[in-house]
Amino acid sequence: MGSPALTGLHDRLGAAASRAGRSGFLILGLSILLFLALAPFTPALASKGNALNLVGNLVPLFVVATGLTVVLISGGMDLSLTSIIALTSVVGAMVMNGDTGWLAGSPLAAPTAVAVMLLLGAAAGLINGVAVALLRMPAFIVTLTTMMFFSGLAIWISQSKPVDRLPDGFIALGSRPGIAVGIAAVLGGWAHLMLTRSLFGRWLHAVGQNPRTARVSGVPVAGVLIAAYVVSGVFAAAASVLYTARLETGSPVHGQRLLLDVLGATVIGGTSLFGGRGRVAWTLCGVLFLTLLDNALNLLGLSHFTIMMVKGGVILLAALLDGWRSRMLYGS
C-alpha cells in the first residue's frame, strides 16, 4: 500500500497519461524525440537524401495503413491487405506490360491498369465485407482465408514470375516523390474528411463502438461494414500502384512481409484494435514513427534481427497501451 503522496502522484500521472494516450499525436512527439536522440549518432539521418528516402518509404505504407484504419474503426480486421497488394500488382502489370500486356504500347495502358487495380481492390474488399457483414463470419478468419486465396491467385496468374517493362508514365507514380506524396495526400485527405465530417464516418465509429446499439439507432450496420472493407481494398490497391511503380515490376510477392508494419503503424498511431476509435492523422504519425525507427536503426548499422526485435517490441508496447487506453475509456 503506498503513501497518500504517492497515490496522488500516481493518480495525476495516470490522468495525464490517459489524456496524452487519447491523442495519437503523442507518437508525433516520440518521433521528434527519436529523431533528436539519434541524429547526433547518425549524421546521415538528417540529410536531404535520407529525407527523400523516408518520404519514399512512408507514403505507400501510409496509404495502406489508412485503409486498415477505416476497417479497425468499424471494429473489423483486414489481414488480406498484403495479398490484395500482390494480386492487384500482377494483374495491373499484366495489363500494361510492354511485351505481352493486354494493352501493350497503348497510351491508355497505364490509366487502364490503375483503374483495373483499384476495381480489383474494391472487389476483393467487397468479398471480405460480404463475408463479414452478411454471412456473419469472423473478420479474422475471413481475411486470413482471403489472404491465402488472393496470394495463391496472384502466384497462379503470374506463374510466380515478376512482370516488368511497365510504361514510364506509370513508373513515375512511384519514382517521383512529389507525385506519390500528392496521391497519398489526396487519399489521406479524403479519408480524414470522410471519417470526421460525414455521416458515414459517424456510422463507422458507432458500429465500431457497439454494433448492436448502432443497429437499434438505425445505422445500416451491414452496409457500413461492407463499405469499410471496400475502402480498405481500394486503399491497398492504391498502395500497390505505388509499390509496383516504385519497384518497376509487378510481383506476386509484393507486400508479402508488410502486414506487421501496416498493423503496427496503425496501432502505434492510436487507432484501437477494439474498434470505434482512430484518425487518419494518428495513423500518419504511427507510420512516421515506425518508418523513422526502421530507417534510423538501419542507418545505425544494427543487424536485421535487432531491428526486428526492436520493432516487434515497440508494436507490442503499442498494443498494450491500446488495451490500457480502452480499459481507461470504457472500463473492463
Added chain:
Amino acid sequence: MKSSSHPALLARRRFLPAVLGLWMAVLSTGCGRDEPSEGATATGTAERLTVGIAFETLQTEYWVAGYEALKSECARRGFKVLEAVADGDANRQLEQVKNFITRRVDGIILVPKDAKTCLPAIRAANAAGIPIVLFNRPAAQSDATSVAVVADNPGLARATVDYMIGEARKTGRKHQAMILMGDLGDINAIGRRDGFDAAVAAAPDVIEVVSRIPTEWNQEKAQAGVVNGLQANPGIRFIFSSSDFLFPSIVSALKAAGKYHRIGDPGHVILGGIDGDATAWQMLQDGYLDATGVQDVYFEAAQSVEALVALREGRDVASVILDPGFVIHQGNFREMAEKTWGANVGK
C-alpha cells in the same frame, strides 16, 4: 517510511540511468558495426573501403554461409561492412540500398529478391556512382549497370545429373525419375532445371522423367509433392533436387514410403542435388546421397569483393563472373571437404 526511500521511487531512480545506459549501449553497438573487426589486415588494396552488403534473406544455410564468406573476405581486406537483410521484401531491399547510398558506402554487394525488382536499386547506385555487385543472382537485362557473380547453374546441374545417370546406368535398368524444381521466377532455379533436362535428354535409354514437382523453394510444398509423386509413380528410383535444402522433405517422404536406403541396397533411390549444404554433406557421409553440385561460396565471395575493388579503380570487369562449382560424390567428397562450405558450417 520516508517517501524518498520508497522502493518504487528508488526503483524509478535506478530505472532512468539503466534506460540511458541501455540506450547508449545499443547506440554504441550499432555504431560499432561501422568499425572493421579487430585484427583485420588490409591486403590487396591500401584503400579502406566501406561495403554495404544487402541480402534478400538468410533463411537457408547457403545464404548464411555466403553472408559469412563475404564478411570474412571484407575483414581480410580490412574493409568496413554495413549489413542489411530484407527478409524477402523487395521494397525493403530498395530502402536498404538507398540507406547505403545515404551513408556514402564505397560499394554495394546485393543478393536481390529477384532479377527484376532489383533494377531500381541498381539504378539508384548507378546514379550515385557507387559500384554494385550482385552475389549469386543476376539482374534482368536493362540499362542498369552491375556485375553479377553467379554459379554456372545449368553446367553444375548437368554435371551432377550426368554423374547420377552414370550410377543409374551401372544397374543395367531404366530408372523412372523425379525432379524438384525451385521458384521458376528465380533464374537460378530455371538454370538448374535446364541442366537437369539437358542431361536426361541425352540419356533416354536410362532415364524416364515421370514427375516434376514445383516447390517454389518451399519445404512443405516439396514434401507434399514428393509424397504425391511417389504415390502416383511408385517405381521412381532417381530424384534430383534443385537445392539441397529440400533434402529433409525428400528424406521424410522417402522414409514414409519405405524407400530410404543406403547406396548399395537394392531399394536405394539415386539422390542428387545442388548447393553442397551441411545436410547433403552428412547424407554423403552416411552413404545415402549419391552426388551434389557445390557452389563455391568462397570463390564467389572473393570474386564479388574483388569486382567491387576493380570497379572502383576503373578496371574492366566482365558483367557476369561464373563460378563453375564442382561435383562431390561418394568417390571424392572427403578430399573436397575444405572447399565445400557445407562441410565447414558450424566449425
